[in-house]
Amino acid sequence: MASASIPVYNSSNNPLENSSSHNASRESLKMELLADCSLLPGEERIIDKDIIYICPFSGALKGKVFITNYRLYFKSADADPAVTLDVPLGAIGRVEKMGGASSRGENSYGLDITCKDMRNLRFALKQEGHSRRDIFDILFKYAFPLSHGLLLFAYLSQEKFEENGWSVYKPMEEFRRQGLPNDKWRVTFINANYELCDTYPTILVVPFKATEEDLRKVCTFRSRGRIPVLSWIHRENQAVICRCSQPLVGMSGKRNKDDERYLDLIREANGTAKLTIYDARPSVNAVANKATGGGYEGDDAYQNAELVFLDIHNIHVMRESLKKLKDIVYPNVEESHWLSSLESTHWLEHIKLVISGAIQVADKISGGNSVVVHCSDGWDRTAQLTSLAMLMLDSHYRTLRGFQVLLEKEWISFGHKFANRIGHGDKNHADQDRSPIFVQFIDCVWQMTKQFPTAFEFNERLLVTILDHLFSCRFGTFLFNCESARDTNELRSKTVSLWSLVNSDLSFYQNPFYTPESNRVLYPVASMRHLELWVTYYIRWNPRIRQQQQSPVEQRYIELLALRDEYLKKLEELQLSDSSPNSSHLSNSSTPNATSPTQHITHLHTPF
């Protein structure tokens, strides 16, 4: 990162930052062969070059850039403390040449790099002798390996971890945890070869009464064959969250008896009087979709269902919104009328809509009514809504491992198109399929952790790490669009999971304030009054936004915990010596008191 301040998440196991933690003295930096010490197993150096980094905060800095098949690394000894940049090539969205051989002005000839993680980088080179040609070519090739017939770094990495993150999510285990299958819901393997739906996982849970034949029929009436299947079931009231894509109603308003009956089976399963269908889209969009063969569940066709539109906009709107947000926070935070500028990006408004949609889903379920959630294809807004609702309803998903399961299940296995939305290794930066839907979801999670600081076992660091590796291509976790593509590309055998990294150092991602409370439904407040910009993510490159290693509250808490343990130990020692037979003053006042703190230990240790 391009700042003189201490990095936010500075730990030896955070690959994006670890090199900058080598804050050795300036002298030793010059001696040291810079990037060598920090290469990942499988990472190879391609080129290094003297270059000028035009830092928006500290001005032009001379230094050296190293490019490997995984990262761009820059270090300058010009500034004190040294400025380093450590950017995974996967985070690069666009590389452009800036200025020409005849450009005037200082530092006007060089490279302009747009990153996917809310920053831009500018480098200047000497104007003589096409000095940027090699570095531009190399950067372009290795930042976009798929466009050049190369493998993503995840396939080259030789990293080894104690834990195997691929075993975090086992669908059958997760369904069993939810109490499935049962007499109303069954597991089907109809999609074992991705024949029913190529973007769904192999294991699906469907109404017990629906036959395989029914499923095939329903499949024809749902966009891309994404039929309604169970995502989550409420243990007590048996209300379920089902997800799917839009029905193929079309201009003529087609009906499909099988689909209608199938939705009624979902309703019947727990005796819900009226099934609620949440269409994530604004109603106008749902109507417009009829023109392309899609649509929504009409009143007369689905008599026992009520349809609610949640007014969440599509991927294009979200993309533009985040782009605007970047404009007002990078490199400098908009000064005049900050709040109006923030409002004009609509980013938080979109967050509000997504969260309030999820609240409605969770509220319905708590009231014992089953719901079906869909948008157009059921892999963007639908995933946001179901996973957020599940986070509100099920405390298991608020644990460190539970959250991984949630992502693996609702996002990865159900085919959120990570490859298209992020554009891993692809040079086409203007691709209209790209959109920060998953970033938006993580932002929603962050908003929830902010409102309920004791309800989540994981901390902000985990969320930032997830977003860093959403782009980095170091792990296989977020690669490809769906399970069938992952199988074809042997992802799980050839790459490492992000959860291997995380679960090998769980304590780093743990929230000390976590207080487990099962069965508690969390309803965040979806009011602009409580939503805030996630400054420590979106504005983290700005050194002026004070980046504290730990929040002062967290720091104080940990200090006090240590102090308590120290005192307890001391007290124990004292009591031991007191109660020894030759001790002359066995104070009887201390004995009853001594029990209370020891009792405390057990229950207070739980956060750790």
Added chain:
Amino acid sequence: MLSSLGSAGGKSAKPSFVSYVTPEEIKSEKEPSRKEKHPDLLPGEVVFCSASTVLKYTQDDLSQRGVFGALLCTNFRVSFVSDEAPTEETGQLFKNKLYGENDIPLSCVDNIYGGYEDKKKLITGGLVKNKYPSKMIIHCKDLRVFQFSLSFSKEEDAKKIFQGIVHHCLEPKSLRCLFAFSYCENTSYPEVQRKKQTVMFDSVEDWIQDMKRTKGNCRVVSENSNFELSPKLPQFFIVPSNVSDEDLTKYQGKGLPMWCWSHHSGCALFKTASIPLVQEDNVPQTYMEKMLTAVAHNHLYSVKTEDLSDTLPAVQDILLSYNKFKQFFLIDNTTEFWMSDMKWFSSLDNCGWLDIIRQCLQKAVEVVECLEKENTNVLIMEEGGSDLCCVVSSLVQLMLDPYYRTLLGFQSLVQKEWVAGGHAFLDRSNHLHLKDKAESQSPVFLLFLECVWQLQQQHGPAFQFSETYLTVLSDSVHVPVFTTFLFNNDSHRDNILRAESPHTQRSPLNCPTVWDWSVQFDCKAQDLFTNPLYSEKPKQDTSVRKSYRPKHLRQLSLPSSAFKTPPKKGFFKDEADNLKKILGVKRLSRWMLSPSSESPQTSSSVREFYEAWQTKPLDYHGLLLPCLDGPSIRVWMQRYLRWIHDVQILGGGPVAMLSKVSEILGEVQELQRQLDRHGCTLTSNHKGARPRAKTASVIAARSSVRLSSSFPFVTSRNWLFKPAIPTSLLQSLMVTGMAGNLADREDDGGGPESLV
């Protein structure tokens, strides 16, 4: 009296709302126990009028339900006494002893609206003869909103109570009518032992001590102790040592530099009321020059002046901005609330309140920079010298001097800069509703508390007092019991208290100050005033604990070599030569009006100063600077959102974390006591972690009591376990223009593949 219920019931044969009980039911229920309902009256409190069968709407409830009860107006408050048996709230640890949740102290009433059918009209005194609205809405200065229906009461009663409330809350009155006087006459309020208490700055010793503490070397003036010099001057004050006796009274204190605080380098901060410049009369200018020389003499012959009237918003602008701002929180119904939610950020921006806060903080940082980095004396001035001068000087001291970040230190600071400093609390709050004082009303003190809150948010562990403390302090301004907020200056206070004294002897009336917290809260509640994150400065020598006050911080927090001093323009002009020019210039263009021409230079210098400070390790007991970037200046959630049901985060909010810290802190303190009993001397090798045993602020926040973000102001009783679902979402997203076509597009290029 009995028949009143009958007639009321008849009158409202068709109530337009659903209530818990119908009026008829009340009649039958309540008939046996006919008695005037009263709240527990305070000493000296008298009931003026009352009405029964008034319906108090349960707030934020669109179904228009409510509770019946009696509405009273006393010389202290408007009070609603519910007919329902009071449900003893066990978990209510934060109860104000003077007024309950259904009481509104008269000075706390901000506006009264009459609800006529579907129209809402602002009631101003006078107009109310013979008429009364069916619904009365009261907006309070502590941001509560009450809605009462009068349509079930006897007409006579309804009219009387409405007119009574309007009269006593909105009509001009004399200072002697404020409740404090009858309250104090009727309470034998014990003289508190002032040991280890707030320094009141009402004696010459207090001033000498404070100057010694900061190693200042100015002249203490005690000649005004009986206001012989001037009633406009404080009883005691400190001026540069070069100021002569005759200078003291020249312009009734105008232009006289009053010492605020001395920096360890020797330079000091002074404030003064500026002298209006009369054309062609050079006398004030000569005097000003003399005074500036005196200030400069204090240290190294350097002085910078800053006329705050030129660079900060006027008190009237502050009021205007606040009046817009507060409307966002005075919520009559939830629909309105969610509608306003859409444009929340831009509305906030447009009212300018946060920007005024930012400007004050920025000005304070500029002054800090002069003192800390350049070691020059600073003289801030404004007309009157007791509004923004108080804001800026107090903020400067909070940033530079950790003593003022302790609870007692902060209270002493308010005494020094605001009470003794002659801030016109009475005029600024306009408790008396005097028409000729309407102009001078302005929430300047609140603005100061807002700035303190910002500092506290950004640097929590540096403050011994909590957010709750600040919120309660801001509320207490409107409780007309404390002498702290009732007067305009020292001589005003002295005059009135002497005149009101029941004894003909010389001792003035003995009234509590706001710092006598036990008048409002019991000890347990007061525990919430301390910040569990605060840890005292680690003492090098633990055995010798001389005085309670931490030593004035000695070390330079910033080596001056860290800066290249940029040539500064615009602000803080060097005085020596161009003094005349400055004083000659009438008014420089206001900061607010020309941000583009003025601000870049200064704000970039301030930014540099901040950045240099930021790269150093943070010392909570050293210099503190606020970050002034857009995202860092925020809304004081606890104060403004506490009564709005829909935004309460049930079981969440920052309090969830803080209560865990308090819990552990309590345990650590308990262990400490046990170890002490064992005679174990603790070597506190944990830097600063050892908490002071006295600050045991253990919130009874066991898992049984779920807290909400409105803690401690709203109790769990009001919880509904339904989430608030925002309404009117669709209109919100004005994805028009450019985004319009985007919004219509398909997510993934073409239509669904499986088109049949």
